Amino acid sequence: MSETTKAIPMASETSMAARFKRYGIWIVATIILLVAPYIFSSGASITTMCLMGIMIVFALSYNMLLGQTGMLSFGHAVYYGLAAFATAHMMNWVIKTGAPIPLPLIPLAGAAAGLFFGIVFGAVSTKRGGTAFAMISLGLGELVYSSSLILRSFFGGEEGISADRTKLLRFFGYNFGSQIQVYYLIAAWCLLCVILMYAITRTPLGRMCNAVRENPERVEFVGYNPQFVRFIAFALGGLFAGVAGSLAAINIELAQASFVGAAQSGAVLLAAYMGGVAFFVGPILGAIIVTLLSIKLSDFSEIWVLYFGILFITIILFAPYGLSGLLMMHAQFWRGPLSSRIARFGKLFGSYLVAAIPALIMILGAILLIEMIHHIVQKSAEGPMMHFLRSSRFTVNTHTALPWVGGIVALIGGFFAFRMTWPVVAKAWNNALADAQRSGA
Amino acid sequence: MKWQLPKKLLGVAAAGMLAGAGYLALPQKTEAQSATIKIAYVDPLSGPMAGIGDTGLKNFQFILEQINAKGGANGKKLEIVPFDNKLNAQETIVQVQKAIDQGIRIITQGNGTAFAIAISEFVTKYNERNPGKEVVYLNYAAVDPILTNEKCSYWHFRWDANTEQKMAAITAFLKDKKDVKKMYLINQDYAFGHGVRDLAVKFLKERRPDIEIVGNEVHPLAKVTDFAPYIAKIKASGADSVITGNWGSDMALLIKAAADAGLQVNFFTFYAGGTGGPTAVKQANLANRVYAVGEGFANIDHKESQAFEKELRAKYGLSLFYPRGVNQMRMLAEAINKAKSDDPKKFAAVLHDMKFEVFNGGQGFMRPDDHQFMQPMYMAVFGPIKADQPFDEEKTGWGWSIAGKVDPKETLVPTTCKMNKPS
Amino acid sequence: MNSAVELKDLKKNFGKTEIIRGVSLDVKSGERHAVIGPNGAGKSTLFNLISGRFLPSSGAIHLRGENITGLRPFEINRRGLSRSFQVTNIFPRLSVWENVRCAVLWSKGYKYSFWQNIDRLEDVRARTAEILDQINMTARAQTPAGVLTYAEQRALEIGITIAGGADIILLDEPTAGMSRSETEHAVALIRKVSEGRTLIIIEHDMGVVFDLADRISVLVYGQILATDEPVKIKSNQKVQEAYLGAAGHD
């Protein structure tokens, strides 16, 4: 009997511990959001965190389609971008009429716009799933983007619609002129949206979305219309994408044609997929990492897109469930008494460290070679000296043999040394697994 | 068993993430007190427009090397720091923010009016909200008149002639070209293209009312593969000349399609001199048919600038695309010297109404009403180089010869700017 | 007795091939009705027509007197007709619990709700637990359906089919591919879950058929050869000739 009760989720848990388990994660998230600007306090860090918050909402809204409902969209930026324009117009209207609406409520306009366009375009595109849906989303994306350059009065031509966020009604004395105030605005909306989107996964509709993803045909035979499930999911996805777009417009005080473009749609796809679409946290991780990489990588190398592409392909080839998938693989070791968990993870990560050293050498060797080739071919005018990854300290002379030999040795030697560590990692993994199973039993 | 492969590669992923995290966590050094004056170059360095951004960067690197060789500014060296705006408005702002965070207080940018407006508005708001930490924006190529009219800012300075001035220059040149009788306008379908179109209509009416405009067309920006259908329309209209603001592949493809169809008309262009343009004209074999307007060309008979050009080509293998860039940086250095400070608030006051001997010779001045630089303009035509012309373009054996010079007073268009001067 | 499902001269063709060539059948409420016939006779196609998966080329289908011809599968399901599939058709990456719960939701009236926490819906939880108990899979509740054994998946298939509380149930070869003991188990399960409902079952195992069915229809080449009680079908000369005597069926 005890087996049975364990296997079936209980209807309601009311103890303190259970309560904390349910709400604890959100309390922790709130604290992290509150203190983050004190830890990463530079202007650029705060700007970056603002973009992360926007991207988290956007990527999660995308995952309502791809991860939850199995709809691959190439045009999700349409809802993000149109909402951004709606927001910019709304702000200008509020400024013009002096309506008593403070800035923190403006994202509601974005949400409404996202929902509206989600309903309109969802009605035509969610009739079918699979590749047909993907192609329709691509076509709609191109249509809206092209229209943005024709319908100038709404899209403001290529320069877009700008608005001054400080000219709205003050909100408890804040005018949102400084970036930090905008950060807290974004953080609050981000947290709210994440909680809502998480809650939606745990509703009848959320579960039916999963069912539609798995087997839309069978869904028809348990009383649900899979098209309507997709439609609602799509509209809700549009709503949250709208909030994200709205926050983006508030953040840079501008809505511009590129907001609805294919690059923006591609970015959210990359973020969601790299983070992993199978888990709720995946797109959050992906949004953080993709935002960070796209802002930071270009500081180190001109050919950052190449590295980004290679990283993306590596993830598709070797970690198809994304970064969150890699993390979740470790969940199975998280059992038994705390001390044994720590010991188990200690051993496992020890083996990773052993593997990481040659892997790092291999990667550095590869990067050195790529950078040197790029320097020779494209930067010959700057002379033979190359600042490796724009570092002022580490320079190499590309016209001498040493760095080339060093790069090749690091690449090949690193690879073989790395291969030799695989059995070590495999053994550590198996040991940990056996250990975890023992303590689980 | 299912996880076998990822398991082995988990190491690499973990290592990569660790390394990445470590690398990114490195503290950013701030350069407020350093011995160089840094200038952030915020332009596309990846993506479809990377070629243009890259060329500009090399131009500026060389310009600054030359200035530094002569002692830099206020005893400090000037350095250009590239920031990739990825042709995206949001990213542009982020990169400007990053630059400011690194202690950089001079921003330069040129590609794309949309981004220029974004930077100008950002910088203006930033300076308003952060007195004492002012940042200045030097615009070397974004030409929408709006930047020195409705949306002008004290913190924005433009060295390129704006669309209106360029059109004024073209039409000033057309005053004496009486063989031009039927004009066709073809432009890209976005703000800049529309600007060119509307201004062409306006200025032709004023200066050459006898010219008949036989066609007025806009085509989608950077989406057309084959211009043959457009050429067919131009041909059907009986035009003898074309005015176009096209740039990039839209320019190259237009010229090529014209040559393919055997269309022999004059092209009065803004950007035939841009990257890829000369190659296309040469391929199309349209000798002495394609005109470009600009503030300077390699073959202008001026010793100093030719020496400069020669050295740049020897070193980087490309031509000086931005003579205005030289003006911009030289004026910046001189303003810093005069102000004896690299604080933007101080040297901006010097730049505000500065007079300057421009790169190709002749007098130019910064108009204090709108911070638009006024300079002599040239019309040049592309064809096989003559004996006295030292420079060809893109290794085609063809080069620009000067067809006409337009005095600054011809391009002194009025401005509606009401500038807010900081106290 | 009332009629549960009534087919009126039902026809279906794919291109020029006629698969169902005029089937009329009246299944009474509360009856256990088996459809047998050789491979390719059109049995599964018949189920696909009744459940709305295919549109009939002509003819009509009535459900408790209501004409349901042309309705979509989910509309038919909502009217109380539920079916299983010959080839297991479940939600492979969802747990057994989720599989069954998805099938419970509509019948409890939650529709497309995205404002209620599903784990707090006591009636849904109770019903899901009840079904799992009926199909004997309570212990496997948290296992992903895709990794179950074949027999377990077949049981789950039945579980999903009955979860919505439909009173007319169509089972398409529920015991195909099972071992002897598994089959016995399955028959007991079917007997249990069809108590008080109308059952239409396609089955190849004659032992199961004659054990379970109140009446049997023999479908051969898209037409019904005979409909009668098991004993009479056994002795029906035409059926003997066409089917039971014929070699080659499995």
Place this chain on the structure above:
Amino acid sequence: MAELIIISTLNGVLYGLLLFLMASGLTLIFSMMGVLNFAHASFYMLGAFLGYQISQWAGFVPALILAPLIAGGLGALIERFGLRTVHKHGHVAELLFTFGLAFIIEEIVQMIWGKLAMDYRIPSWLDFPAFTVYATNYPAYKTFMLVFSILIFIGLILLLTRTRAGLIIQASLTHPNMVGMLGHNVPRVFMMVFGLGTALAAIAGVIAGAAFVTQSNMAALLGPILFVVVVVGGLGSLWGAFVASLLIGLLQTFAIASDWSLSKFFGSAFSPTRGTLLFDIWTVTIAQIGPILPYLLLVLVLIFRPTGLFGTRDT
């Protein structure tokens, strides 16, 4: 008027055939393997650059032969060591793999050849006007493109329907397991198909690169329109792709030739205020929206006829 119609038709057919040349490889891969190859246009670009490089060294004809061979070989290798690995994770993973591949190919091409346009010219022996219609010249090279595209089309049809290899390919398409049972190496067939598809893209690159602009952004310029051709034509239908290419070519060309807009149609009867949304819609000409017509067509076709014009299967 007659002049414009005739010339527009000619231009439309030319453009359409070029589209077909590029889309044929894509439709082959798509119909065979179910993979929407996002990197297809990248192979087109790669073909143009390889064609440029080889023609610098050895002339145009060797380039036309060697460049597709190299690109096709590369494509086959990528299928073997990349795409095949992700195959088991489903179509989304495959599609995203090619999505990432497009980035990498573009970056590598930029690393080798830089970001500026190449001086890639049409061979001198094809550089003359072939014929003249209403005083508009039609260059010999465009005629060559036209003939070449038709030859490729006929060649592909023959390959698929008349040769043993083609029959195996068609069978692998519908019954991969059965073909495998019969002793054919289906993965190898897939590899060959991917190689062939990318080689076709490269041929298009070699030819179009010389006629238009060879630059690293040429992939992004043409990529999406190829999907339109393939999907509108119908999956797995070479005829469909052919017809769709011509249709889109003609549609765009005629759209450009027309100055029609709502304001012209209604004349001065009604004129909305400048600067309003209605004004924008009122004054936009068909010529302006020409390039977005294919996408409109795509959406409409998928909504009303999901199999595409000639397809037999659902998308």
